[in-house]
Amino acid sequence: MKWLLPVLDTLIAFVHSLPPQQEQRREHRLEEFRRSIMRLRNVDDGLTEILSFSSELFQTSHVGILIWDEDRGQFVSRCMVPGLRSAWNVYDPFFVTITEYDRVITLKELAFLRDAHDREVLLRFCKETQASLILPLILNETVLAVLFVGSCPAPDIALIEDFRTYAVLALSNSIIYTRVESLLVSLEDKVRERTQQLEEATNQMIQSEKMATLGVMVAGVAHELNTPSGVILNASENLFETLDSFLDRMAIHEWLPDTDRIDRFIEIIRFFNYHMLTGNPSLPSSAFQLRRRLKLTFEELSIQGGDELASFFIDHGFMTDIEAAGVEQVSERIKTESLFAQIVILYGEIGESARSRFIGYLRDIAGIYRNVKNITASAASIARLVKALRIYSRSGAGDFVKANLEELLDTTLEIMGSIWKNQVHLDRHYASIPSIECDPDRLNQVWSNLLVNAYHAVRGRSDPTIVLSTEAVGDRVCVRIRDNGPGIPEGIREKVWDPFFTTKEQGEGTGLGLSIVRRIVEEHGGTIRFTTDGSGTEFVVELPLEGKNRTQVARNAPGPGRYDWR
Secondary structure (H helix, E strand, O other), X not given: OOXXXXXXXXXXXXXXXXXXXXXXXXXXXXXXXXXXXXXXXXXXXXXXXXXXXXXXXXXXXXXXXXXXXXXXXXXXXXXXXXXXXXXXXXXXXXXXXXXXXXXXXXXXXXXXOOOHHHHHHHHHHHHXXXXXXXXXXXXXXXXXXXXXXXXXXXXXXXHHHXXXXXXXXXXXXXXXXXXXXXXHHHHHHHHHHHHHHHHHHHHHXXXXXXXXXXXXXXXXXXXHXXXXXXXXXXXXXXXXXHHHHXXXXXXXXXXXXXXXXXXXXXXXXHHHHHHXXXXXXXXXXXXXXXXXXXXXXXXXOOOOOHHHHHHHHHHOOOOHHHHHHOHHHHHHHHOOOOHHHHHHHHHHHOOHHHHHHHHXXXXXXXXXXXXXXXXXXXXXXXXXXXXXXXXXXXXXXXOOEEEOHHHHHHHHHXXXXXXXXXXXXXXXXXXXXXXXXXXXXXXXXXXXXXXXXXXXXXXXXXXXXXXXXXXXXOOEEEEEEEEOOOOOOHHHHXXXXXOOOOOOOOOOOOOOHHHHHHHHHHHOOOEEEEEEEOOEEEEEEEXXXXXXXOOOOXXXXXXXXXXXXX
């Protein structure tokens, strides 16, 4: 114990030599330091606080600290001592030794250490760091850091031990704060990643359900595409045949040698083209009786070949208005400069052999226009169906845009029609509702699921009917889909929203439909409910006008109407 005597003498001399005011000031500053460490800081802030207070407390030439760096796996230096290593390995002899000394170590006491190895290691460290004091900051036998102090007045060991205790607390709090902060950031990243994965999984689930619904429609869609495709093919073949016949008749001068009549004939063709383009070449309701009466009228007017001429006018839409006005108006019309009059007059003037070629020429023109119209209408039908399929099958959640629900409903109906044709009677009642901000692709999934469910409910009934209606209710829009099916049995009404619950046959659905529907509606800030009894089921979807996203894309709405696919 002899080695303690010099230490005690030094401490006593320091206490006696310390002015009372300075001692009180240091104790006051130590209390301030203690209070300051109660506030959580990151490690850098904690180190700054410790080093700043150490410089003031010890009135030393320099203060440094070696702190454990988790990322590097080393102790790193925070000081301005020239030539000092910037990093120390954990197995360095100094750190192996200092673990056994959880107390303040002064340079003077090292000379009295009995363990020569420890004395040599610690003296070497003091020499390298130019330290007169070593303060190991140890918590639960783990070295957090080592504070070293340069030359300073005789230290108050008790005061320094208090400071060391507070420094350990400050540093441990800082480390905990930094680790918690890092964990929070990591947790936020993981939550964000899991949320994104969940959204992707939801999108894939919605897309799978959409494709499953689309698979049910494939047979109907194939039929819908096959019909206009057949029309186009037949019309194209007829068009080629008509053009061949048309070209055969091109030698007009052979059967119409008069130049004046050729000019009049060309003028008739020009007006006849316009008539076929803009007119309505439908047969009158009493075509047979009208043809016979028209033939008699031509004979009374001394126009030969009245039967052929009457058939031509009846077949190509000239007589619809005459049917209402009466055949007796024919003679009056011949006196006008109408296309009808020009054809009748020229027909009566030319020879009998030329008349058939004249009428045949006009019939060829009519055939060309009829085939072109059929091709155009059929191509438009295919284009509408393909567009509806493209919109419906589009994957992923997009931005909220300004869209009209009635247009979205019609897109779905365009596809549903391929299934319902000749099977379901559908009433559509639109109330010119305002556009809303929504994700059109996801809402298409809502309408298709509800409409497919309605179809399955009415299929096989004597009068299968689905009623679709819209209305505006304050700052929301309402869509109602009602069927006249048998209703939802009371025992399963609470289960219809459950994932994977289905009453359909195997292969007709995944059971995700209504679960997905409710999720999509709620994502839009809306609600969905249903009422059901023995006379049918009605689903009501309410959506707010204002959505979550302000990207606006205006869409036009179609007019109201009624479909009958039975």
